Amino acid sequence: MNRERDLEALRRMLRIRRFEEAAMDIVRKGQGIAGSVHVCIGQEAAVVGSCLALRADDYMVGYHRSHGHPIAKGAALGPLMAELMGRRTGVCHGKGGSMHLADFSVGSLGETAIVGAGIPQAVGAAYSARVRGTDQVALAFFGDGAANIGSFHEGLNLAAAWGLGAVFVCENNLYAMSTALADTMASESVAARAAAYRMPGVIVDGQDVDAVYDVVSAAVERGRAGGGPTLVEARTYRYRDHAEYGNMDLSHRPAEEVEHWRSRDPVELLHARLLADGISETELAALAETVAEEVRAAVRFAKQSPQPAPEELFEDLWATPIETTPAMPAPPMPSPPGPVPVAAVPAGGAR
Amino acid sequence: MRTMSYREALRVAMLEEMRRDPSVVVFCEDGRFWTMPTNGFVDEFGPDRVPVMPISEEGFTGAAIGAAMTGLRPIVDYTIANLMYVAWDQIVNHAAKNRYLFGGQASVPIVFRAAMKYANATAAQHSDRPYPQLMNVPGLKIVVPSTPADALGLLKSAIRDDDPVVFFEPLRLWGVKGEVPDGDHLVPIGRAAVAREGEDVTVVAIGDAVPAALRAAAGLAERGVGLEVIDPRTLVPLDKAAILASVAKTGRLVIADPAHRTCGAAAEIAAIVAEEGFAFLRAPIVRVVAPDVHPPFSPALERLMYPTPERIAAAAAALVRGAAPAADPAPPATAATDTAARDTTKELVGG
CATH class of the missing domain: 3.40.50.920 (Rossmann fold)
Structure with missing residues (x-):
């Protein structure tokens, strides 16, 4: 282990957990997060271990359960929380929300609500790096459910056929929504599928941030050196239901399974490891308090931020202004209706 | 003035833009062979900018999006418009929406080329004119040129445009020749x-x-x-x-x-x-x-x-x-009137 890196890992894992707990709290109290919210609590080591293996200018693509991924890549928390609350100061100006966080300033190329669809996009980012002559690597996160959709297979095949610097990290949390992976996939593992694309497939303990870091680092180095892509399957566990519906029902999961994974909480494992390495409880408590204050500040920032103004409805749609022949004098008829009356749309806080 | 066919105009437009801008790349199944307008491009631009393409419309469209969001300007040639449907999720859910979803952090400068093979005895799965479907998707610019000069000038403008542009080519016109202005001929998008x-x-x-x-x-x-x-x-x-x-x-x-x-x-x-x-x-x-x-x-x-x-x-x-109502004699939607309408059409087309 590397003490400094592990402290940074703990900081980022705590940021994710506290951030998502704060988001759940806002949802529960009806304080201004609309729509669906999918949290990754329990999976933080897989997310942070992978992102720490990346350079600042490397690319990362997330998916619908990806509040944690831009946080792990180094994004500021305030604009992320403001985005969840649909505020104009949100990292995506309130256009994307929980399932579409993106922070291009830290190489977070955005998230898709369509399972698996980000995988070929990460392949394209790796391809772009090659054409532009950089050694940037692109990492795609996805869940076990995505391993059964076509874009996973097409993306892996493209990356392998073209020999690109792409890293595919499957966070296998055993369930696609509520459906067990064992019921939907005949192969013994997601990683086994790598052989079909002639790339390494590695299974790693997704609760152990150091193990994830080591495996993903090797994959990143390989990709950066022109050695082609790697598929990593991080075995992990999601504590919460698929989404924050308000009535969590995990009755489909065996109690001993839940107990097993809960006993291997990634934050607690790392905390214990740092203690064993001689870091004091006081120091770890101070780090935890710093993170808690960062998250409180992010929530304050989001709650104090203004809602988007009606004229922002059309902003961000086009990059190049639409050009047409100059308008002729209006015909003698009532003018066409203006933009959609946004005032009639419930504010982001309605739920 | 130069005289060239519509097909040659497409080729010249891509050649000129690829020479002008090293970020322009072209994705086309079988694009190095046959009668494809890109045949021969690999010799001038190399295998990175003219990569060999597997039959993976969804995968390579996603890759084009990832490449476009990280600095490239891909031209994606579906060769037959109907094949776009295989990539519909990437085109509709991602290429069209990513800029908006991510609050304008990234543009998606892709040209999707689609030759429409109708009136060519290729039956329903090769003969669609899908532009109305995509007119219903904000975020996509849609071009349907009818002359070689416009094909050249609009394709060059489309490649330079920072938004995704879907470029529909009636295949019946590919062989039609016409005069094309000399020099850097650009036709603005949005001008009739x-x-x-x-x-x-x-x-x-x-x-x-x-x-x-x-x-x-x-x-x-x-x-x-x-x-x-x-x-x-x-x-x-x-x-x-x-x-x-x-x-x-x-x-x-x-x-x-x-x-x-x-x-x-x-x-x-x-x-x-x-x-x-x-x-x-x-x-x-x-x-x-x-x-x-x-x-x-x-x-x-x-x-x-x-x-x-x-x-x-x-x-x-x-x-x-x-004459009122001045209805077009094309067969209406109902079977009951279909025969009569067809007879009218027959009369008009002399068949």
Whole structure:
């Protein structure tokens, strides 16, 4: 282990957990997060271990359960929380929300609500790096459910056929929504599928941030050196239901399974490891308090931020202004209706 | 002036832009072979910018999006418009939406080229004109050039545009030759062309309905009826002002479009003129379009599908005569009236 890196890992894992707990709290109290919210609590080591293996200018693509991924890549928390609350100061100006966080300033190329669809996009980012002559690597996160959709297979095949610097990290949390992976996939593992694309497939303990870091680092180095892509399957566990519906029902999961994974909480494992390495409880408590204050500040920032103004409805749609022949004098008829009356749309806080 | 075919214009546009801008790359299945306009490009631009493409429309479209968001300008050639459907999620859910979802953090400068193979006896899965479906998706610019000069100038503009542009090519026009201005010929996206001036009836014609409308105009001119043929060239953004200006002059409107009737480009243009130019109209608007049935394989049946000079001339002449209602003789949607309509069509096309 590397003490400094592990402290940074703990900081980022705590940021994710506290951030998502704060988001759940806002949802529960009806304080201004609309729509669906999918949290990754329990999976933080897989997310942070992978992102720490990346350079600042490397690319990362997330998916619908990806509040944690831009946080792990180094994004500021305030604009992320403001985005969840649909505020104009949100990292995506309130256009994307929980399932579409993106922070291009830290190489977070955005998230898709369509399972698996980000995988070929990460392949394209790796391809772009090659054409532009950089050694940037692109990492795609996805869940076990995505391993059964076509874009996973097409993306892996493209990356392998073209020999690109792409890293595919499957966070296998055993369930696609509520459906067990064992019921939907005949192969013994997601990683086994790598052989079909002639790339390494590695299974790693997704609760152990150091193990994830080591495996993903090797994959990143390989990709950066022109050695082609790697598929990593991080075995992990999601504590919460698929989404924050308000009535969590995990009755489909065996109690001993839940107990097993809960006993291997990634934050607690790392905390214990740092203690064993001689870091004091006081120091770890101070780090935890710093993170808690960062998250409180992010929530304050989001709650104090203004809602988007009606004229922002059309902003961000086009990059190049639409050009047409100059308008002729209006015909003698009532003018066409203006933009959609946004005032009639419930504010982001309605739920 | 140079003389070249529509197909050659496509090739020249891509060559000129790839020479001008090293970030332009081209994705095309079999693109290094056969009659593809990109045949030979790999020799000049190398395998990175002209990569070998597996039959993975969803995968390589996703890759193009990832590449576009990280600094490249991919041209994605589906070779047959229907093959876009395989990549529909990436085009509709991602290429069109990512810029908006991510609050303008990234643009998606891709040109999706789609040759429309209708009227070529390739049956329903190779013969669609899908642009109306994509007109319903904000965030995509849509171009349908009808001449070599416009194919060249609009493709160059599309490649330089920072938004995703879907570029539809009627394959029937690929072999048609025409004069093309010398030099760096650019046609702005969003500007209609007046293909022929006339006083009596405006014919807004799309794609290869433009040459059909011009032949209809030549025929009617001998009978003293003046058709003004407007080629929108771009369907999104649509040059409404040019269409309204023409209707203001003629007071009569025929819209000729080889796409299906329901919710088509013609329907949208008719709605715009009804809303914003109703006072100009001296007669009902007439659509000369494909009926709501799949393109049949049999050439004997398929010839009933698309706008012909005869159908356009008949519709325009009926408007001038004041025959009401001046309905297009294309088969209507119901089976009951289908036979009668087909007989009318037969009479008009002399079949």
